[in-house]
Amino acid sequence: MVASSVASVVVVGGGIAGVSTVTELRKNGYAGGLTLLTADPFPYDRPPLSKAYLSGAKDLESIALQAPEWYAGQRIDVIRGLAAALDPAAGTVTLSDGRQLSADRIVLATGGWPLWPDIERVVRGLLDRPPAGSGIPRSTTGIHLLRSAEDADGLRAVLLPGARLLVVGAGLIGAEVTSTARKLGCEVVLVDPANPPIAAAVGAQVAEWLHSLHALHGAETVTATVEKVESTNAGVVAQIAGEASPRTFDAVLLAVGMVPDTAMAKEAGLDVDNGVVVDDHQVTSHPTVLAVGDCARRQGHRRAEHWEAAVHDGARAAATILGVDAPAASAPWFWTDRYDLHVEVVGEMHEPEGEHEQVVRGTLGEPPFTVFTLRGERVVGAVAVDDPKAVRAARRMIDRGVDVRAADLADPSTDLRQLLRSAR
Amino acid sequence: MTAHSGNGGDSTGIRVASVDDIPEGEGIAISSDITGTDDDIAILRKEDGTCWALNDTCTHETASLAEGWVEGDDVECPLHSSTFNLRTGKVDGLPATRDTVAHRVEVRDGEVYLFPGERP
Ligand SMILES: Cc1cc2nc3c(=O)[nH]c(=O)nc-3n(C[C@H](O)[C@H](O)[C@H](O)COP(=O)(O)OP(=O)(O)OC[C@H]3O[C@@H](n4cnc5c(N)ncnc54)[C@H](O)[C@@H]3O)c2cc1C
Ligand code: FES
Numbered sequence: 001m002v003a004s005s006v007a008s009v010v011v012v013g014g015g016i017a018g019v020s021t022v023t024e025l026r027k028n029g030y031a032g033g034l035t036l037l038t039a040d041p042f043p044y045d046r047p048p049l050s051k052a053y054l055s056g057a058k059d060l061e062s063i064a065l066q067a068p069e070w071y072a073g074q075r076i077d078v079i080r081g082l083a084a085a086l087d088p089a090a091g092t093v094t095l096s097d098g099r100q101l102s103a104d105r106i107v108l109a110t111g112g113w114p115l116w117p118d119i120e121r122v123v124r125g126l127l128d129r130p131p132a133g134s135g136i137p138r139s140t141t142g143i144h145l146l147r148s149a150e151d152a153d154g155l156r157a158v159l160l161p162g163a164r165l166l167v168v169g170a171g172l173i174g175a176e177v178t179s180t181a182r183k184l185g186c187e188v189v190l191v192d193p194a195n196p197p198i199a200a201a202v203g204a205q206v207a208e209w210l211h212s213l214h215a216l217h218g219a220e221t222v223t224a225t226v227e228k229v230e231s232t233n234a235g236v237v238a239q240i241a242g243e244a245s246p247r248t249f250d251a252v253l254l255a256v257g258m259v260p261d262t263a264m265a266k267e268a269g270l271d272v273d274n275g276v277v278v279d280d281h282q283v284t285s286h287p288t289v290l291a292v293g294d295c296a297r298r299q300g301h302r303r304a305e306h307w308e309a310a311v312h313d314g315a316r317a318a319a320t321i322l323g324v325d326a327p328a329a330s331a332p333w334f335w336t337d338r339y340d341l342h343v344e345v346v347g348e349m350h351e352p353e354g355e356h357e358q359v360v361r362g363t364l365g366e367p368p369f370t371v372f373t374l375r376g377e378r379v380v381g382a383v384a385v386d387d388p389k390a391v392r393a394a395r396r397m398i399d400r401g402v403d404v405r406a407a408d409l410a411d412p413s414t415d416l417r418q419l420l421r422s423a424r
Numbered sequence: 425m426t427a428h429s430g431n432g433g434d435s436t437g438i439r440v441a442s443v444d445d446i447p448e449g450e451g452i453a454i455s456s457d458i459t460g461t462d463d464d465i466a467i468l469r470k471e472d473g474t475c476w477a478l479n480d481t482c483t484h485e486t487a488s489l490a491e492g493w494v495e496g497d498d499v500e501c502p503l504h505s506s507t508f509n510l511r512t513g514k515v516d517g518l519p520a521t522r523d524t525v526a527h528r529v530e531v532r533d534g535e536v537y538l539f540p541g542e543r544p
Contacts, residue, residue, distance in 0.1 A: 020518065045519060052485075066521055308505070311518060335504065342503060388502030392493040417449050 006321050007032045010093055010103040012083045012264075014038025016045065016307055017293025018109030019065040020314025026074045028322055035077040035101060037093065040148065042068065042078070047307055049152040050176035051337055055183060056156060060149055083110075086268040088286035105321050108276055108284070108291040109314075110261040112305070114145040117168060117256040120228045141231035144253045146173060158251040161185030166238050166249040168226050170197035170211065172336045174255035178219050179338040188219040189247070191240055195223040202383045203349040203358060203373065209365045213339050229254075258305060260295045275303045281326065282317040290317045306334035331381075331398040333391075341367060344391040347381030347398045349373050356380070359406045361390060370394070377403040389416065396420055437530060437537030440467060444534065448473060451490035451499065453480045459540045465527060466490035467536055468499050468510055475536050476510035476544065477527040484520035511544050 009025065011018045014036055022036050036043070043065045052058040071078045084096040092102045144155045155177070159165065163186045167174045170192035178190045196207035214221045228239040229252055239246040260275040271277040271285035275297025282290045282298075292313035297303040304310075309332060319326040331347040350356040355375050362369030368387035372394060373380050378401060382394035393416035397404060402423035408414045440454045451468040459465045464480035466489040478499065480488050487503040494500075498507040498516070506520035513526035528539040 016518065023518070065518065070521070307519075333505070388491060389493060392500060392502075392505075415447070417447075 005323070006030075006104045008035075008103040009033070009105045009107065009321060010035045010037060010101045011107040011109055012037050012086075012093060013109035013111055013293070013295070014040055014043030014065075014078070015109060015111045015293060015310065016065060017111070017295075017310035017314050018107070019043045020311045021107050021109060021292055021317050022074070022076050022314075023066070024315045024318035025321060026076070028318060028324065030318070030322055033077075033103070034075065035079060035103065036071070037079050037081055037083055037095070037101065039080070039082045041080070044149060046147070049149060050146060050173050051180060053149065054152050054156055054159070054177065054180045063149075083264060086264050086289070088268055088270065088284075088289045091288055104288065106289050107282075107317055107321075108265055108289065108295055109293050109310075110264065110295045112147070112258040112260045112294040114147050114254060115257040115259050117226070117254055119168070119226055119254075142236040142249070142251050143229060143231060144251060146177065146253060146255060147258070155251070155253060159184045159186050162187065163250045164235070164248070165189070166191065166226070166236070166247070166252045168192075168229075168252065168254050169256035170194070170214075170221070171255060171257065172198065172201075174253065175210070175214070175338050176336060177253055177255065178214055179217070182217050182219055182339075188214075189222060189249070190214055190219055191222045191224055191226050193223065193225045201349060202343070202345055203371060203381075205358070205360075205364055206349075206371055206383050206385070210338065210343065213341075217339050258294065260297070260303065262295060265289075265291065265295075273297070280316075281320040282313055283320060290320060292317045304332060306332065308333050331395050333395060341385055342388070343383065343385050344388065345381070345383045346391055346395045347373070347379070349381040349383055350375070357406060359410045361410055362387070362412050372406075372409050374404075374406055374409070377405065379404060379409070393417060393420060397423075437528075437539045439535050440538045441536045442534055443469070443473075443475060443531050443536050446475065446536070449494045451492065451494065453488055453490035454538065459538065461540045463525075464488075464490075465538060465540060466492075466499075467529065467538065468492070468494050470494055470497070470510065475529045475531055477529045477538055478508060478510065478513055479525045479527075481524075482506065482508075482520055483515065483522040483524055489524070 011021050045063045048063045081095040083093045085094040094100050159181050165181050165186045165188045167178050167190045170190050178188050181188050196211040199207040224241040227241050230237045235248045236252045237246045262272045265276045266272045276291035278291050278296050284291050293310035316326045333346045335344045350373050357374045359372045367385040370384040370387045370390035372382045379397040384391035446469040448471050451466045454465045456464050466480040468476050482501045487501050491502040492499040500507045504519050507516050513524040528542040528544045530537045
């Protein structure tokens with residue numbers, strides 16, 4: 001058991017970052033008081049909200065992050081409620097219903113909200129950012145956002161066969177919803193000004209191929225911006241730039257990115273700059289407050305908006321509270337799914353420029369295949385489609401900084417594990 | 425090959441593969457038709473050459489652990505990277521939260537014998 005001088009911890013937010021924090025604290029011997037405050041009915045996982053949960057293949061219970069009895073077994077007090085104010089000096093969190101929690105350390109794990117796009121709109125009754133778990137539906141007018149299970153429920157209700165759906169934004173979530181909606185028999189128009197979208201995350205070649213899958217699966221893709229969205233009695237009327245007349249849809253999903261939920265931190269006087277600013281130990285500008293996951297940004301780093309980054313933040317925060325070394329860092333990794341393809345990305349997918357070179361293992365567009373980015377003889381990134389072993393090998397190559405030859409990577413008959421072994 | 429219940433009694437186990445058919449660090453899936461169990465069973469070979477067996481379906485979603493990455497005493501799920509201990513089936517790391525089942529394996533004369541339902 002680790003002897004920590006911290007007697008009590010309150011974690012605000014029951015997403016993967018908050019749950020990882022409490023999981024890691026207990027796993028590593030923290031014996032003090034532990035409270036997890038969550039605005040949701042219970043802590044659940046978000047990635048299925050655009051995939052199996054949205055399609056109806058999974059229900060809310062089956063995407064719980066931990067079984068309900070697990071929290072009791074670990075002596076974690078799960079409180080349902082919405083934190084309204086934070087006082088770092090006093091070590092208190094005040095809930096919207098007036099209840100107050102106090103602790104030696106407070107961990108902010110409040111996640112984020114879908115970004116509101118810069119579209120001229122007439123949206124009756126739709127609030128920009130209703131509080132999570134407030135029960136206020138965000139989708140009363142046929143215009144949807146997607147971050148919570150409530151949001152997914154609202155969207156799922158309209159994804160009936162033949163329904164006309166406009167998806168604004170072809171990033172990871174927009175693309176996943178397009179794929180799910182096509183599976184459900186909806187007519188989908190996917191609009192994004194970038195061509196191809198997500199090139200920065202997966203490299204232009206793979207991005208182009210992934211984007212082309214939408215048309216192949218019967219979704220219409222338009223490279224443009226959406227200028228206006230208006231809820232009318234006949235449906236949602238949208239004006240796409242460059243088109244002569246507006247089109248009418250049954251529903252619109254706005255999926256143009258997310259903004260970190262930092263309002264309470266800012267109000268409390270913590271440093272906020274595109275996320276609650278934290279140091280390498282997840283500590284904010286006040287020593288008793290830590291921040292993890294999508295709401296936080298490590299100074300000198302870009303803010304990550306992926307599941308595993310939130311897990312790592314939670315592990316680092318737990319280590320900080322316990323006063324032990326943080327687990328070793330690993331190259332950033334995320335996955336996304338569309339049209340029954342599993343796409344994984346590790347490291348950085350630099351475009352070939354100067355010292356960077358891209359190498360395809362297999363045939364691009366014929367899964368399984370992997371595209372590696374090399375800088376000299378070092379792998380710096382990889383994107384794999386249905387090729388989990390290659391991406392796991394790539395991650396280790398990046399983490400261990402091993403030298404490899406492009407020709408070896410490109411040859412599907414080369415055993416990547418052997419390459420790793422021989423480089424040890 | 426005939427199906428065995430594998431519970432107790434059968435001291436020979438079920439011959440499921442030649443050890444050379446499983447590259448070190450990789451796995452193969454044995455159908456439940458052969459193992460007589462509810463789930464398919466993954467035979468996983470560590471880098472030290474030893475063989476281990478776990479229920480093949482990841483307890484998170486439906487990934488096959490035989491497709492996973494074996495390293496040290498663990499196998500990493502090919503979909504979302506939860507890891508399972510080869511000896512105990514214990515999961516370490518979200519998103520999977522439930523342990524899986526480990527089964528006893530023996531290698532004799534280069535052949536892998538599986539004892540479904542028996543703990544390693
Ligand atoms: C639809 C969707 C699909 C995704 N798919 C993938 C994927 O395939 N792969 C991948 O790597 N990543 C994916 N992501 C991203 C990933 O889910 C996020 O990076 C991750 O959820 C971040 O975790 P978090 O705990 O920081 O924030 P969140 O998951 O947003 O959790 C924050 C929690 O805090 C609660 N909260 C907020 N404010 C308060 C308050 N004041 N009081 C109490 N509670 C509060 C919220 O209700 C919420 O439960 C997806 C995200 C979404 C939305
Ligand atoms: S299916 Fe194994 S971790 Fe998700």
